[in-house]
Amino acid sequence: MEVDFTFYLRKSLLELSPYQSAREEFVNYGRQMILLDANENPFATSVNRYPDPMQTRLKKEIASWRKLEEDQIYLSNGSDEFISQIIMGCCEPGEDHILIVPPTFGMYKVAAKIHGVGVKEVPLTSEFQLDVPSILKSADQKTKLLFIPNPNNPTGNSFKAEDIKTIIENFNGLVIVDEAYVEFAKAPSSLPMLNNYPNLMVCQTFSKAQGMAGVRLGMAFAHKTLIAFLNRIKAPYNINSLSLTAASEQLRKQDLVKEQVTTLLKERSRLERVLQELNWVVSCFPSDANFILIRVDNSALRYKQFIQAGIVVRNSSKSLGCENTLRITVGTPKENNTLIEVLQTLDNNL
Numbered sequence: 457m458e459v460d461f462t463f464y465l466r467k468s469l470l471e472l473s474p475y476q477s478a479r480e481e482f483v484n485y486g487r488q489m490i491l492l493d494a495n496e497n498p499f500a501t502s503v504n505r506y507p508d509p510m511q512t513r514l515k516k517e518i519a520s521w522r523k524l525e526e527d528q529i530y531l532s533n534g535s536d537e538f539i540s541q542i543i544m545g546c547c548e549p550g551e552d553h554i555l556i557v558p559p560t561f562g563m564y565k566v567a568a569k570i571h572g573v574g575v576k577e578v579p580l581t582s583e584f585q586l587d588v589p590s591i592l593k594s595a596d597q598k599t600k601l602l603f604i605p606n607p608n609n610p611t612g613n614s615f616k617a618e619d620i621k622t623i624i625e626n627f628n629g630l631v632i633v634d635e636a637y638v639e640f641a642k643a644p645s646s647l648p649m650l651n652n653y654p655n656l657m658v659c660q661t662f663s664k665a666q667g668m669a670g671v672r673l674g675m676a677f678a679h680k681t682l683i684a685f686l687n688r689i690k691a692p693y694n695i696n697s698l699s700l701t702a703a704s705e706q707l708r709k710q711d712l713v714k715e716q717v718t719t720l721l722k723e724r725s726r727l728e729r730v731l732q733e734l735n736w737v738v739s740c741f742p743s744d745a746n747f748i749l750i751r752v753d754n755s756a757l758r759y760k761q762f763i764q765a766g767i768v769v770r771n772s773s774k775s776l777g778c779e780n781t782l783r784i785t786v787g788t789p790k791e792n793n794t795l796i797e798v799l800q801t802l803d804n805n806l
């Protein structure tokens with residue numbers, strides 16, 4: 457199928473000649489070269505040289521991990537940076553807009569506003585599922601991107617796979633399925649659909665199950681034409697050397713990650729059981745992620761009580777449809793023991 461990718465991208469950026477970094481200008485033919493091209497300090501520390509602008513080695517490792525081609529991978533300084541770059545690259549400020557499905561991850565709207573791009577909102581249904589007919593009806597020629605976090609943040613649930621498929625097949629712009637919590641989910645990843653749907657982009661991160669929020673490393677997967685475009689508009693050295701090395705090492709520890717995920721899922725069930733028994737918890741929403749959203753009698757009061765007990769949770773009450781809710785991340789078994797003690801001592805009556 458021939459696809460005109462230029463429809464998705466900002467016309468003004470199509471002709472851009474990207475910054476050519478010093479390290480991309482020569483071929484070394486396997487020889488050891490003397491590097492006098494990038495104004496670095498030549499005395500060796502482990503990081504005196506600029507990192508590989510195309511992150512070739514790490515992409516090779518991620519490609520074999522995720523069963524994709526290297527040219528289908530874009531690496532970003534956290535998924536946050538990818539979100540910002542894709543909005544900047546696709547949406548003409550003051551003209552185009554993105555579509556989001558609140559309650560949703562807050563950065564989509566913030567990034568759009570920073571770039572002067574409009575935001576259309578199509579709320580989730582009362583079961584926190586995608587309102588497919590309204591999403592498709594709301595989209596027009598200026599709707600360039602749709603962001604679907606799956607599992608969703610802050611609600612924690614996954615969306616129906618058939619709804620995501622229907623949307624991808626019928627939406628005019630790019631559909632970005634943000635799989636930050638995919639390792640925790642029973643619901644399937646959208647990655648296997650990538651080769652069939654050129655308007656699908658999937659992003660994942662090292663910040664959650666991979667246990668590396670501090671390295672700031674996000675991965676976006678898409679058709680190679682979209683990835684090539686993202687590479688042309690990115691900052692030349694957007695992933696630093698320390699993060700490249702740390703991520704590479706983490707990829708060799710996937711057995712440990714799986715063990716941790718299994719523990720966290722068991723802990724999630726344990727917390728759910730306790731939460732469901734508490735009178736002041738109105739509802740405990742089903743989660744496919746490493747956090748639980750609960751509706752309580754009075755979120756401001758309960759939030760304060762948690763703080764007084766030395767526990768920080770997230771008050772999600774400002775998100776659409778999430779009045780009086782708190783979002784609780786699943787901690788270590790020891791942290792959860794303390795959390796459970798606190799939960800059970802909080803006063804049942806206000």
Ligand SMILES: Cc1ncc(COP(=O)(O)O)c(C=O)c1O
Nearest residue numbers: 534535536561605609636661663
């Ligand atoms: C759905 C979702 N996407 C993206 C992110 C940000 O990921 P990163 O740490 O890679 O920027 C988060 C963080 O909470 C998230 O919940």
